[in-house]
Amino acid sequence: MRSLRSTAVCTLLFVGLLGAAFAQHVKTDFDHQANFSQYKTYSWQQITPANSLWDARIKSAVDAQLAAKGWTQVDSGGDVAIVAIKTTQTQRNLETFYDGMGGGWRWRGFGGMGEATTTEQDYKEGTLVVDLYDAKNKQLIWRGSAEDTLSDKEAKNEKNLDKGVAKMFKGFPPGSAKG
Numbered sequence: 460m461r462s463l464r465s466t467a468v469c470t471l472l473f474v475g476l477l478g479a480a481f482a483q484h485v486k487t488d489f490d491h492q493a494n495f496s497q498y499k500t501y502s503w504q505q506i507t508p509a510n511s512l513w514d515a516r517i518k519s520a521v522d523a524q525l526a527a528k529g530w531t532q533v534d535s536g537g538d539v540a541i542v543a544i545k546t547t548q549t550q551r552n553l554e555t556f557y558d559g560m561g562g563g564w565r566w567r568g569f570g571g572m573g574e575a576t577t578t579e580q581d582y583k584e585g586t587l588v589v590d591l592y593d594a595k596n597k598q599l600i601w602r603g604s605a606e607d608t609l610s611d612k613e614a615k616n617e618k619n620l621d622k623g624v625a626k627m628f629k630g631f632p633p634g635s636a637k638g
Contacts, residue, residue: 483619484606485626493593493600495632501530502537502594507544517543520621521589524628537594544588585616587623603627 489495506514521541522532530539591601605623 483623483626485604485623487601487603487627487630489601489633490599491633493598493633495600495634498538498593498600498632499530500533500537501525501539501541501591502533502535504540504542504592507542510545513545516617516620517545517587517624520624521628523621524624524631528628528631539600540592540594540597542590542592544590545585547585587620589624589627601631601633603631 503518506517521543525532586604586606588602588604590599592598593600603624605627607619607623
């Protein structure tokens with residue numbers, strides 16, 4: 460019974476760590492001298508690298524967040540210029556599983572009768588960086604970034620994008636009472 464209980468605890472711990480490993484990492488920073496109350500409009504400058512499907516998704520996600528904050532998009536000449544940069548890179552993960560008959564190290568370094576199998580798993584990790592510049596003086600006033608593991612399923616990636624952008628703009632504009 461004790462063995463079953465410790466196995467259940469280890470499984471729950473592993474699932475919790477796995478969830479934390481794949482959770483989105485969102486960071487923001489801003490110019491502490493910028494007066495965000497003066498900004499009401501914005502214009503898109505570019506999304507790099509260009510991909511028309513994801514450009515529209517990124518713009519839509521950011522537009523929704525800024526509209527919720529009372530900002531208005533204009534075709535050109537906005538108070539703020541927005542630049543978005545997206546990247547993807549392949550990460551490699553090695554996982555070792557034991558068959559339950561031993562494996563691993565025991566007293567004096569001797570293992571049991573089991574076998575260990577190591578598998579290699581590649582996954583894509585994507586990063587989105589959104590920069591807001593004061594359009595008059597061309598100074599960076601705010602930066603948000605979101606990293607997440609990308610799925611083979613486009614719908615899941617779209618949900619992750621929306622969730623990441625929402626987290627990114629949660630405390631925007633800096634100093635606002637709303638969070």
